[in-house]
Amino acid sequence: MKRIAICAPGAPLAREAAERVLRIAENYPALELHFHDQCFASEGHFAGSDAVRLAALLECANDPAFDAVWFAKGGYGSARIAEPFLGALEAAGGRKEYLGYSDTGTLLGALYGRQIGRQTHAPMPTDVLRTDGEAAVARVLDWLAGLPGGVEPALGPEPVAAFNLMTLAMLVGTPLMPDLSGHVVLVEEVAEHLYAVDRLFFHITSQLPDIAGLRLGTVSAVPVNDRAFGCDEEAIARYWSERTGIPYLGRAQIGHDAENRIVPFGLARATQVS
């Protein structure tokens, strides 16, 4: 039996999402999901105050009975609690897998930088609410049950990390940023203008000079601007990669949609999962 604790470091999860995820999990007898009540807390933008979110995250991480911590939803908030979280992690927190993406990439990146536990870019419980969202959730449950069919197909022999572009841009240069030298870095974005995507690539490419390459996931829900940007998101990624000497390696199947694939941080572990 693998026990998975679920908490919300950023925005609150809808109860309906938890209920639907639990119904899907009934098909996985080897998995036991525990939604922490904090997932449904609400205080302004957040799923509870910083103290409430931090306490829930630490309960999930430090409890030796759990094998994994699955982040329920992004939406911003991880950056406020990441540093105190790292400071209060106990030994049990280092023996877990942490799964999520988007804003919770801040936590994945910070944990990866300190080599605490394992970190996996993966869909989150809130994704069940998307069209075809059950498939996204089943992909994660498959992965947790030892079926690696939902892993990003483009992974090679180099270590990898996957981030939301904005989340990575806010992480880079801070004490929470992991060393990504030699890594293939996958980025995706949602709900940003293409000029903002270009600006974010300016920011990250100048600070990732030693990465092995860049792959571009989905850039979705781009707002309509008063004029067209003039090129698409892949041309932007190519432009800044070439300008800064980073190999551009093509697309990846990550993004804020139901197709979002599993990306285990570090060296590919797809064949090592038990």
Next chain:
Amino acid sequence: MKRIAICAPGAPLAREAAERVLRIAENYPALELHFHDQCFASEGHFAGSDAVRLAALLECANDPAFDAVWFAKGGYGSARIAEPFLGALEAAGGRKEYLGYSDTGTLLGALYGRQIGRQTHAPMPTDVLRTDGEAAVARVLDWLAGLPGGVEPALGPEPVAAFNLMTLAMLVGTPLMPDLSGHVVLVEEVAEHLYAVDRLFFHITSQLPDIAGLRLGTVSAVPVNDRAFGCDEEAIARYWSERTGIPYLGRAQIGHDAENRIVPFGLARATQVS
């Protein structure tokens, strides 16, 4: 006679704005304004291609006949041409004042970092289109004519720099970033959600440990979110300042509005203007 060259490193300027600025400038016999044709060029998002914008900027900066370069509009684009611009600047470019804000803060910051010329956060020609925009433009023309009445009132004895928050966040950590140790840093923002403002403060405050203090300008046109953030922009600025040990010094009168004040980078020069 002071001659001022105007070009657009980011988005194009409306011809109407140039015409209205020229009419206001008729009241300033000591000033001569030259709008470069590139201000009105258009290619996708930008006021002409990178090559076109760079060439115009260099023409303005390297021409010894001009005393100042005034950026016509922000809107993103400076980051694409800042590095080649610095590489091709000639001696005459170092004897000028550069004025603008928003996206063009990238250029002001990069020039300030290399101590090339003087840099002044100031309204731009495009601001004439705002309600009461004539006052914003007159404030800059006053400044250029030696009348410092429009200078930000909160400036003290420490060196200062003023930035759009997003522009500063994209600049920090890059080779274009100036050393702001000991500076009072003024930031303003427009059209960003408060959660994004919070995220930007997380990013910048962790990388400005040695600044003398932070002042918050106007945070305007905040989009309506599906829920309230839970605190206002000043509480955000205080939170991250306290958390990172930066003195929070209060508000400043800079922002994306007609009230936007003049902030000469570095040590206050208000009384030194001839």
